[in-house]
Amino acid sequence: MRTLATVLDAGLGWLYDTVQPDDAHQQHHGTSIGLPEYNRYYGFCPDGAEHLPVVVINIGKIRFLPGRLQEHPLTPCELDDLAAELERRGVPVRATWNGFPASTGSVGLARPAHPTLVAAVERYHRGCTVHPERRVFCDCEHWRAEGARIIRPRHPTPEGPPRE
Ligand SMILES: [Zn+2]
Incomplete structure (x- = not known):
């Protein structure tokens, strides 16, 4: 089963612990992993503000209602909870942006991504x-x-068993 924990395991493992081939490139926006059970998806950007990684929480499907902006914004605590969970996992947080009542929120991380992933983003910018x-x-x-050689995050499919 996919949970926030398995999503973060996969995304942070990709940002920090995955050795990328030296002949692959990665677009700087990175990748995203869905958590459809909670109507969320999470982005893992290796090269965001200040060239540091950013984790982004997004609403999966936004339903617009008459007279209201949206049915499901992020909850008031959601972005702070995500930042706290990242810190608990030993990933220092530098800043947060957006969050409630928006449909997206970002957590800027203080530690650069794995050097081979940073190099792959530089290869993308080189063209x-x-x-x-x-x-x-x-x-x-x-x-x-070159783009296809990037190693993707390893995460369970929605039907798959939990990855411990
Ligand atoms: Zn070409």
Whole structure:
């Protein structure tokens, strides 16, 4: 079963403990992991503000009601709870942005991502080496293969067993 704990295990493991190939690139926004049981998904960005990682909590599906902005904003404590849980896991928090009553909130982390992931983001910004004039907008086989070599977060599928 997927829980916030398994999502954070996977996302933080990807940001901090995964050695990326030296011939892969990663778009700077990173990746996201859904938690559909709670109508949430979490983004893990390796290179956010100040070039440090950011964990983002988002509402999965927002339903707009007449006369109201949205049915399900983040709850008042949700962003602070996420920041506290990250600190409890030994991940120092630098700042938070947004949160209630918005549908998104961000936690800026103080420790840089794994150096091989940072290097992969730098490779993304460098752009396609075969077609430098196309920079990051290339769609050639070389550029797509370089992006496909990134190791993705390891997380249980919604149907899968818990990963302990
Ligand atoms: Zn290319």
